[in-house]
Amino acid sequence: DGGITQSPKYLFRKEGQNVTLSCEQNLNHDAMYWYRQDPGQGLRLIYYSQIVNDFQKGDIAEGYSVSREKKESFPLTVTSAQKNPTAFYLCASSTSSGGTYEQYFGPGTRLTVT
């Protein structure tokens, strides 16, 4: 999991509540990413950030929001507008967003919304 921490590991929320997932890295990486993983599906990109104070929508950004106020931190908020929020969420980071740079993943947060 190399230098990327996500907390908490398990999170339970009631429908209609916003929830924020934490992601911190001490690898001095510029780029950070949020992915969602559902059973039988490949990872899908929610948001990514190439540099502090800048972020871009991924393929499934609707119902999510992010911030990048510090290089080390990239929190993800799952809002009540996200129709199917129950999933496994993975944060990753890389030196840069170039194609040759390896992405390192955190241990993940499993969110369950009932």
Added chain:
Amino acid sequence: KNQVEQSPQSLIILERKNCTLQCNYTVSPFSNLRWYKQDTGRGPVSLTIMTFSENTKSNGRYTATLDADTKQSSLHITASQLSDSASYICVVPAYSGAGSYQLTFGKGTKLSVIP
């Protein structure tokens, strides 16, 4: 459309046996191909990254091959161990503009190694 297809979807093998997992991709232009191992409930961990010029690359008991002409890759696991039980994910970066790439993920092959 950029796609990464993996087969088989799942596989059960006996301990100490060998196995081969397949990956076909249609990502263009091609930069590199990656294999990740993901234990249940954990984040993926990189096994190998292969560039266009590399045909074979080994990481211990894991050997990846790449045929850039046919856009196919395989991951061969030798003398499997119980700890090899995991999902193996094939990943290819796709150019998304402005010098940045987004990873295209396969759905993974779920490998179960049994005693």
